[in-house]
Amino acid sequence: MINMVLLMLLLASVYAIIRLDRLLTAVLLTSLFSVLVASIFMVLDAVDVAFTEAAVGAGVSTIFFLAALAIVGRQCKPTPRRKIIAPLIVVSATGCVLLYASLDMPRFGEPLAPVHQHVAPRYLNDSAAEVGPPNIVTSVLASYRGYDTFGEVGVVFTAFIGVLMLLGAGTRRTSIEPPTPTGAPKESMRKKVVLKEVADLVIAPVLIFALYVQWHGDFGPGGGFQAGVIFASGIFLYALIYGIEPAQRLLPPRRLAYFPAIGLLLYAAVGIISMLRGGNFLNYSVLVNDPLHGQHYGILAIELGVGITVAAVMINIFFSFSERSL
Amino acid sequence: MALLLDIVSWITLMIGSFFCITAGVGLLRMPDVYTRAHAGGMIDSMGAGMIFFGLLLQAPDYLIAIKLVFTFFFLLVTSLASIHALAQTVNVAGVNPKLANIVNRLEKNRQKESPPSN
Incomplete structure (x- = not known):
């Protein structure tokens, strides 16, 4: 439920970022995007990653974007129609490949997935004895x-x-x-x-x-x-x-x-x-x-x-x- | 005791959510920057404050309670200050509140109307 809500908000903010030609608003929306991604990481129990995403994505990179805007100005130039086509093809092809690849991915939380088989058990079981930090x-x-x-x-x-x-x-x-x-x-x-x-x-x-x-x-x-x-x-x-x-x-x-x-x-x-x-x-x-x-x-x-x-x-x-x- | 705590925290959470929702409506519907800033401030002060209070009553131990208090303190101070900075910047940039225009117009109308009556 909460995942679906976060995902919908994510899609909405991405759509808004793409459609806006006012760069300042777009930058603030990228900050919102990072906060949403951090929340998703939080829901997935990846606290360290969520922390990094919130600090770097939502905090510092927004400041850098704003600093860059202070140099280049706040409006983006309209892109001519014919220049859109080639990037559109590339992006769609990449998206299709990624979607096709996602079909082969193990189900979410699957205990037999390769990531849970390779070195993860050793980290979970032995890291306290081998390295120490909780x-x-x-x-x-x-x-x-x-x-x-x-x-x-x-x-x-x-x-x-x-x-x-x-x-x-x-x-x-x-x-x-x-x-x-x-x-x-x-x-x-x-x-x-x-x-x-x-x-x-x-x-x-x-x-x-x-x-x-x-x-x-x-x-x-x-x-x-x-x-x-x-x-x-x-x-x-x-x-x-x-x-x-x-x-x-x-x-x-x-x-x-x-x-x-x-x-x-x-x-x-x-x-x-x-x-x-x-x-x-x-x-x-x-x-x-x-x-x-x-x-x-x-x-x-x-x-x-x-x-x-x-x-x-x-x-x-x-x-x-x-x-x-x- | 636990039941009482639950009831109180439910009530405060509900009040906080109510403030958040009304402030969201206000952010969309208010006429100008200043009133919208007021609505935004409402989310961070009343909405978040009530929700934090409700969560505080549910805190299992004092460490989490202290963390909640700290978080709320920082949220309150920073976000209200940023709203203040926003309104200040808009004011310096020379935007007048719409409500002030309405008040001015009303007063002008009254002055226009009053001399003939005298």
Whole structure:
């Protein structure tokens, strides 16, 4: 029942996104889409994924879309009819293939499905003895699948470099300083009394919650990815309310640009250290004498690396967007 | 005691749902931005507040109750502040409330009508 309602809302929001030519409304509807998808994940008991979807899809990516809209404008150009046909064919063909493939999929919740047969029983039964954390998602993500997560952090880092290249960060840094007439900021500050009070009230709990999500990821839903995004959104709030310059004074962009690499290197360093101590790359059991303790320290360290990379990437991208739109 | 709690929480949940539905109708039917903002604020303050109170009475232990209180606090503060920011921005952009126009027109009409009568 609740699945059907969520699915209908999902379809309705997708239809609205496709039909709208006002981009601002479309962006807000994509945020709604992410919230709905997060609710569906929640119904499916995938708490970690729902958390990530809510934080990244509904929160941060909406802010990035809005920042991009500030550069490119709010209206989309009407597409000529003849340009529609080829994409329509491609999309329909892909959709048909996917529908055809879904016929072969096992029934929902089928215990004999391949995903429940391969490695899942081992994760469920042995992860407490082999890795330790009560949250099995964390032990799969950080320890069993440590290579994959390392790759993901690498992807985030690479995407960050790509965005910086596209936005041309660093080339316009000198041009942003002068243009502030002295009267204007004071005027806009005066109007934001309520927002400032609310921001003062909210920012510190947001940052603390980010740290909680970071360090509590072993026990509950959460981890480096979500924590990084939440931390970054606290900084975004500060920058949106108080202006970009105080935020850049707090976190100088030039120094902040090193942090994505630092997080990734921290992750890699854990792997290297475990190799030096005689294990495989990213095998945390050899880090200290007790394998379980080693797993625990290793997971904490790599989650910290993930969190640093994600938070720094998000804040950097936000800063470079706002430099462009000035 | 449990029955009483159930009854009270049912009543508050129903009141909260009622506020949510009426506010949804208001969001669609109200004439201008300000009144629609009021309807939107109603969802977050009264609707969500009543529903959270109803859920609070159903909370099995104090940890969940505290989490609910925190969630409601943040929802209240952030969403009402964002509605305030919206209305403020619209006001700064120079949109007048429609109701104010109606009031102005009524007053003008009265002034027009009153001088001849004097």
